[in-house]
Every structure is written in structure tokens, then in C-alpha cells.
Amino acid sequence: MSDAFDRRTLLRLGVTAGMAVPLIGLTPAPTSTAATSSAATSAECRPRFPDKWFPVTHFGAVGDGRTDDTSAFRRAIEACHRAGGGHVLVTGIHATGPIHLLSHVDLHLAAGSMLRFSTDPNDYLPVVYSRWQGIEFMNYSPLVYAHGQTDIAVTGSGVLDGQADATHWWDWKSLGDAEFPQLEAQANGGVPVRGRVFGQGFHFRPPFMQPYRCDRVLIQGVTFTNSPFWHLNPVLCTNVTVDGVTVNSSGPNTDGCDPESCDGVLITGCSFNTGDDCIAIKAGRNADGRRVNVPCQNIVIAHSTFANGHGGVTIGSEMTGGVRNVHGHDLTMNSTGLASCHRIKTNSVRGGFVESVLLERVDVGAVGGPMLLIDFNYGEGDTGQYLPTVTDINLADWAVQSCKQGWQMAGYHRDPIGTVRLSDVEITAMSGANVATDVRNLRLRNVTIGGRPAG
Known part of the structure; x- marks a missing residue:
């Protein structure tokens, strides 16, 4: 196993001192003392801004x-x-196009404020x-964008509305899907x-x-609401904090938060x-992921709630550079409109690896579907020819009232899923049958379904 959580990483991600993650590779203890993330990362990780304020209305905003x-x-x-930096203050309701952040700038949305994007x-x-x-590739600007900047933020209690709907942006889904092979061909070439x-x-x-x-x-x-596409998508970033944010949208591909090839995300x-x-x-x-070849690693997900969606905490399918060291804890998931709780999706065209994952409490x-x-x-x-590696997947201390399956897992006969550990999992009601096909090492400890030990 490579690059397990170390103390420096945990401290940088804001984990309480004196506690330790049970190292992935060991079966989680029944009474886990896994690290509890604070609501904020350490001072080393979070940006700091001078106490200078720049009301956007002073620059001509109506x-x-x-x-x-x-x-x-x-x-x-x-x-x-x-x-030298500070806070751009937003009050009122503003119509705007793309906003590009620069280093040392916090875009602060005061209570009651709203940005309505074109x-x-x-x-x-x-x-x-x-x-x-x-x-x-080169494409339309994201609604909020920054490239190569340091110490940037969007904070406050206001609303950012992408205003996408069935006749704006979301109706592009099938058209974009049809054009995607052109982009893939350029990347492959x-x-x-x-x-x-x-x-x-x-x-x-x-x-x-x-x-x-x-x-x-x-x-x-x-x-954030009504994004054209994924909502929050930090790419190749370090030291990212998403704290107390609400994402609400029902459109196609409107993922909530998708850190990609990042190191250090809370x-x-x-x-x-x-x-x-x-x-x-x-x-x-695929080919572009192998060219860039940067993993997404050292991710902490804590004290968050999940309603509708395809997956609660998902890894992939874009995972060619690899994903490691993911620790989720104290999470609540509750909706029959949630298709799965923890989801890992890949194939032999993607390749890549997933290792050292712990989701607990x-x-x-x-x-609506499987827990795992x-x-x-x-x-x-x-x-394809790029076999994925998925191993050291750990679920500990889960209480599930109802699901379709506890687990549905399918690897390849020539490339099985590696070690998956379920510990202290209680499923009250399950409507279907568990499936584990081409899994090398499934370990169950104190797992019950309907009050009976799972076999």
C-alpha cells in the first residue's frame, strides 16, 4: 500500500491532534478512534485575507x-x-457573466445577496x-474561474444561481455527448x-x-444552484476547503463537488x-489522464448530508491518475432518490487505481440502490488494456434503515477487486440480494442484515 495517511497530512487537513486514522490495511476496530475533522482546516491550509473591503457597488455595480x-x-x-488582497463585498442582487478570481481575493456574498449568472x-x-x-481543452469559461492563483475564496451566506434549466444549458446535454468523441480523438491523438x-x-x-x-x-x-454542469470542480489544486456549502440542483450532470487531481481537500x-x-x-x-498523471489524494469528507443523486460519495469514473487516501466520517444519507451511498466506477479504458478509502460513522x-x-x-x-486497481476499501460503523442491496460489486475475472472490508454495519431492511463477483478478499465483521449475520 502506498502513501497511507501520515500525521502531517492529517494535521494539514485540519484533523484533531492526538487522534489517528486506523491505517488502511488494518481492519477498522469496532470502536474506531478515527480522526475527526474540524469545521475548518488549519491556518496553514486556509487562505488569509487582509481586512480591506471593496464593495462591488463602488465600482459601478447596480x-x-x-x-x-x-x-x-x-x-x-x-x-x-x-x-494586496482583501474582500470584494457583494450586497443586493446582481446579474453577471463569468467572474474570474485573482490571488488574495475573497468574493464575499453578504446575507440576502444573490448572483444571477447569464x-x-x-x-x-x-x-x-x-x-x-x-x-x-479550451472551452467556455466556467461561471466562476481562476487559473494559477493563490489564496482565493467565495464566502458568505448568499446564493450563486447559474439559472440553468430545461431550455438553458441543460438542453445541451445530448449535443455535448454527441460531440465528445471529437474531443477524445484530439486528446488520444x-x-x-x-x-x-x-x-x-x-x-x-x-x-x-x-x-x-x-x-x-x-x-x-x-x-450554489442550477449549474450548467458540475457545480464545484477544483482541478489540480492544493489545499481546498469546502465548508458549510449547500448545493441544490436537479439538472443533468449537476454533480455537487468534484475535486479532480487535487491534493489536500476538506x-x-x-x-x-x-x-x-x-x-x-x-x-x-483515459489518454489525457495518463498524460497529466496526477492523482487525487488526501481527501476528508465530514459532517455532511446527502439527498438525491447518483451516488453519495463517488470515486470515478474519471480516475485514470488514481485516487488514494479518502476519509469520510459522520455523514448522513437519506433519500430513495439516492442511487447508491458509496460508488466506485471505472473500466479497462480508464485504468488507474483506488486505494486507502475509509468511510465511517x-x-x-x-x-434507492446499494449501500456499496x-x-x-x-x-x-x-x-481496453488498462486494468484498474481497486483495493483497501473500508466501510465501518454504518447504520442503514433500508436499501436494495448491501453491496453490489463486479470486477474482472483477470483483474478482481482487491480487499473490501465491512465492519460494524447494520442493515435493517434489504429488498434484493448482495452480489460480489470477482472480488478477491471481501471481509465482513459484525455485519447484520435484518438482525441476522451476513454471510
């Missing part, structure tokens, strides 16, 4: 919900950045360096990223917020109700 205030936001952010794709041009379903120019004339929906190659990113307290005190995965940990896709009211789903036949299925 705030009537109709006038385009995009230029005012740009001027306020640039002034704050030039002054639904005109032309407002998100020129194209920027982005990633879409794990492949890098080695076309340089800046030569993969899409945007106008194509239908790749931008994510809501995408910090790209940034360090010390904070998203705190605000609500997601805590959040609420997810989505049209796709609530949280999906990712690391690039999870309370499940109802879930591991699927090696997602998407393209077994049509």
Missing part, C-alpha cells in the same frame, strides 16, 4: 438583478488584487483553459491542449466554479441534493 454588472465585478477584483453562452467567451469530464479549441459552435457546458492549478482555495457558507458541513453524484472524486480520463435512512457499489464495467466497459 445590483438591481437586471443590469449586467460583469465589468464592475472585474474592476473590483482587479482593484482588490492590486491592493445563460447566454456568448458571455462566456473567449475560451479558457478548462477540463471537461477529465480531458483538458496528442493534440496540444491549447490546440483543442471548442467553445462557440460546440455544446460543452461549463462547470459552475472551477479553480484550476490554484493553492489555498476556500468556498464557505454560500449556496469537504465539511455541506448539504448536497443533485442531479448526479453528490461528491465525485476524479483524476483525469455513516447514517443511512433510505437509499463497485463497478468495473461503467461506460465503455471492458474494452
Whole structure:
């Protein structure tokens, strides 16, 4: 097993001193003393901002919900950045296009404030360096974007509304899916990223917020709703904190929080109700993922709630660079509209690895499908030469009122799923049968279904 959680990593992620994660590779103890994340990361990890305030209305913003205030936001952010950093203050209701953050700038949404983002794709041009379903290219700007910045934040208690609906952005889904093979062909053919120019004339929906190659990113307290695509998608970032954020959307591919090829992410005190995965940990896709080859690692998910979605805590399917060291604890999942609680999805075109995962102290009211789903036949299925490795998957101290299955797992006969441990799991009611196909080492300890030991 490589790169298990170490003390420095845990402290950097804000884990209580003096406690230790039971190292993945050991069966979790019945009374786990696993680390409990604080609601905030350490001072080392979170950005700091000077106590200087730049009200966006001082830079020409009208705030009537109709006038385009995009230029005012740009001027306020640039002034704050030039002054050495601080807080751009948002009050009122603002119509805006894309917002690009710069180093040392906190976009702070006061109580009652709202950002209503344009639904005109032309407002998100020129194209920027982005990633879409794990492949890098030039595309429409995300609604909130930063590239190569340090110490950036979106904080407060206001609402960011992407305004996507059945006739704006979401109706692009089938068109974008049909165009995706063009992007894949360019990536597979080695076309340089800046030569993969899409945007106008194509239908790749931008994510809501995408910090790209940034360090010390904070998203705190605000609500995101109605994104064109994934809501929060930090890519190749370090030291990311998502704290007390609400994500609410029912549209296609409106994942809640998808850290991708990041190192050091804390997601805590959040609420997810989505049209796709609530949280999906990712690391690039296929040939482009092998080119970039950066894992997503050292992820803590704590004290959060999950309603509708395809998966609660998901890994993949874009996992080519690998995923390791994921610790989730004190989570609540409750919706028959949630298709699975913990989901790992991959195939032999993706390849990559998933290792050292621990999800503990999870309370499940109802879930529409399995508690645990591991699927090696997602998407393209077994049509490639890059066999995935999935091992050291640990679920401990789960209470599940009702589910379709406790586990549904399918590896490959030539490439089985590795070690999966379930410990102190109580399932009150289960409507289907458990499935474990091509799993090398399934270990059950104190697992009951309907009051009887699971076999």
C-alpha cells in the first residue's frame, strides 16, 4: 500500500491532534478512534485575507438583478488584487457573466445577496483553459474561474444561481455527448491542449466554479444552484476547503463537488441534493489522464448530508491518475432518490487505481440502490488494456434503515477487486440480494442484515 495517511497530512487537513486514522490495511476496530475533522482546516491550509473591503457597488455595480454588472465585478477584483488582497463585498442582487478570481481575493456574498449568472453562452467567451469530464481543452469559461492563483475564496451566506434549466444549458446535454468523441480523438491523438479549441459552435457546458492549478482555495457558507454542469470542480489544486456549502440542483450532470487531481481537500458541513453524484472524486480520463498523471489524494469528507443523486460519495469514473487516501466520517444519507451511498466506477479504458478509502460513522435512512457499489464495467466497459486497481476499501460503523442491496460489486475475472472490508454495519431492511463477483478478499465483521449475520 502506498502513501497511507501520515500525521502531517492529517494535521494539514485540519484533523484533531492526538487522534489517528486506523491505517488502511488494518481492519477498522469496532470502536474506531478515527480522526475527526474540524469545521475548518488549519491556518496553514486556509487562505488569509487582509481586512480591506471593496464593495462591488463602488465600482459601478447596480445590483438591481437586471443590469449586467460583469465589468464592475472585474474592476473590483482587479482593484482588490492590486491592493494586496482583501474582500470584494457583494450586497443586493446582481446579474453577471463569468467572474474570474485573482490571488488574495475573497468574493464575499453578504446575507440576502444573490448572483444571477447569464445563460447566454456568448458571455462566456473567449475560451479558457478548462477540463471537461477529465480531458483538458479550451472551452467556455466556467461561471466562476481562476487559473494559477493563490489564496482565493467565495464566502458568505448568499446564493450563486447559474439559472440553468430545461431550455438553458441543460438542453445541451445530448449535443455535448454527441460531440465528445471529437474531443477524445484530439486528446488520444496528442493534440496540444491549447490546440483543442471548442467553445462557440460546440455544446460543452461549463462547470459552475472551477479553480484550476490554484493553492489555498476556500468556498464557505454560500449556496450554489442550477449549474450548467458540475457545480464545484477544483482541478489540480492544493489545499481546498469546502465548508458549510449547500448545493441544490436537479439538472443533468449537476454533480455537487468534484475535486479532480487535487491534493489536500476538506469537504465539511455541506448539504448536497443533485442531479448526479453528490461528491465525485476524479483524476483525469483515459489518454489525457495518463498524460497529466496526477492523482487525487488526501481527501476528508465530514459532517455532511446527502439527498438525491447518483451516488453519495463517488470515486470515478474519471480516475485514470488514481485516487488514494479518502476519509469520510459522520455523514448522513437519506433519500430513495439516492442511487447508491458509496460508488466506485471505472473500466479497462480508464485504468488507474483506488486505494486507502475509509468511510465511517455513516447514517443511512433510505437509499434507492446499494449501500456499496463497485463497478468495473461503467461506460465503455471492458474494452481496453488498462486494468484498474481497486483495493483497501473500508466501510465501518454504518447504520442503514433500508436499501436494495448491501453491496453490489463486479470486477474482472483477470483483474478482481482487491480487499473490501465491512465492519460494524447494520442493515435493517434489504429488498434484493448482495452480489460480489470477482472480488478477491471481501471481509465482513459484525455485519447484520435484518438482525441476522451476513454471510
